[in-house]
Amino acid sequence: MKRFASSPHRSRPPRGPARAWALFVATLLAVAGTQFALAPAYAVSHISVSSTTVAAGETLTIDFNGTADTPRAGAGENFYAGSSSLGSLDALTTIESCGGNTAPCVELAGYGPRVPLGDLAGGEAFSGSITLRVDPETPAGTFVLRYQLYANGGEATANGPTITITNTPAEADLGVHLNAQPRVGILAPYLSYTLRTHNNGPETATAVTVTATLPAGRTITGLSPGCTAAPGTVTCTYADLADGADAVATFRVPIGILDFGPTHVTAVRTASSPNDPNPANDRDDATCTTLSIALASCA
Template sequence: MHRVRRRMMSVLAALAMTVGVCLAVPQAAHAVSHISVTSTTVAAGDTFTISFNGTAGFAMTAAGENFYAGSSTLGGLPAFTTIDSCTGNTAPCTNFLTIGQRVPLGDLAEGQAFSGTLTLRVNPGTPSGSFVLRYQLYGGGGEATEDGPTITITDAPPPEADIAVAVTAHPQLGILVPHLTYTLAARNTGPAAITSATVTAALPPGASATNLSAGCTTSTGTVTCTYGPIADGAHATKSFRVPLHLLSLGPVTVTGTRSASAPTDPNAANDSSSATCNVISFILASCP
């Protein structure tokens, strides 16, 4: 009886080992990747970066991470975006047919980790809309296409151009027509080109202005100068004279202020500037 029992236990143990070996046989696994994006709201003309990583569940030949636009009224991803840069690639990143973009990853061994980035620029002029960013690791087979975040495309922000106003002065002294010359400089610090601008100069009480540059006019206590287009990084100047007379004494301060410009000026901190000349007599003055 004991001998039979021992034989049955041996058979059961062998069967358990056989079952265990069968259960341990690896099954075909799906390749898995994960993504994130730097922003889910992107203006036309701007970029966003997709980061991806994962581990190959089985050996793959000529693998790559593919990206598509799903649920989109904008068309396939290559229709409204352009590849700006990528990392983790083993060959140039390219459009995948006409429906997506691809980051080549080369041959991947089973269990091999992979990662990279793809930076896409939304083409200027792309209308506002949204799409679901879809992704897939693929190479002779691969994971099913997955839905990532929804990306919203907005209209490009209106252009801006910052004008920095500077006022300088220098004296012209002597018996004949002594005067102070004031120059109003409008410098475009960008980023867009200026199409037009106006700088208004405030004169000290009792002062008048003569010899105005073209585009400038004067009324009691002010000089107004208009400027045409000014490219990013360029500047334009206008000038006028403040005559001196026998009773001209003390400081003569002129303050110039941007009063209008197009496109919008985003920085009011540099919209105004002043210059002061100290007049001792109509034949002696200094303008620091």
């Protein structure tokens, strides 16, 4: 009996209505796939902060970046205070500076600051920063920093880190020290004074003024730069004095042939900023006793 090799099975394309339906479904899936492939990712912002703890009166810097999902006209990055009893972000901060903006950064009343970013194309990256100064009168508390790329509806507002505000008053404790030594002899004897001002911190002291008061009629020589003399006083001023730093001034009180007896000098801190919490060390004094033009002692 003759056997014939069997031919392999081959599927045949559908005919008639079945073929038309298959082509329709394939075309629909191809179009849908193209649409999904071309759609850019949804806009997402990312932020980071200079610190999650900031003292009232100090600054907080927020850096942000992201990509626009679609063309967005007049875009801007908004910031809000969420989950807080401190009020809206614009009520407790002011704009110190901003970057990446295409127009001046603004406060949205009842909400918070905005960094204008101009018109963004779909898929266009954006970035910037904003520095906010916390109002010095802000009470201690916390708030959740919220953020959003805004334009044509914008992205959903997202929660960022929790920011803690502390309200410990800034202080700089200054200590005043006055030392005196006699420099006696037949030629030009004098009393030598060293006025030292030390900042015990914790903050930098500014606009510091220290005044030394002398007996009436005594003259001053050898005055350090930054100090001035007037009848009966020596005044020394310092623009800044860092935590742990010293400011040293010197001056002399000549001893005349008739200048016998005690010479009492008092030095006092008369001004500084911020608050000095310890007035007990704000003054010092020194007394020198002259027995003759060649003999004197100081204590």
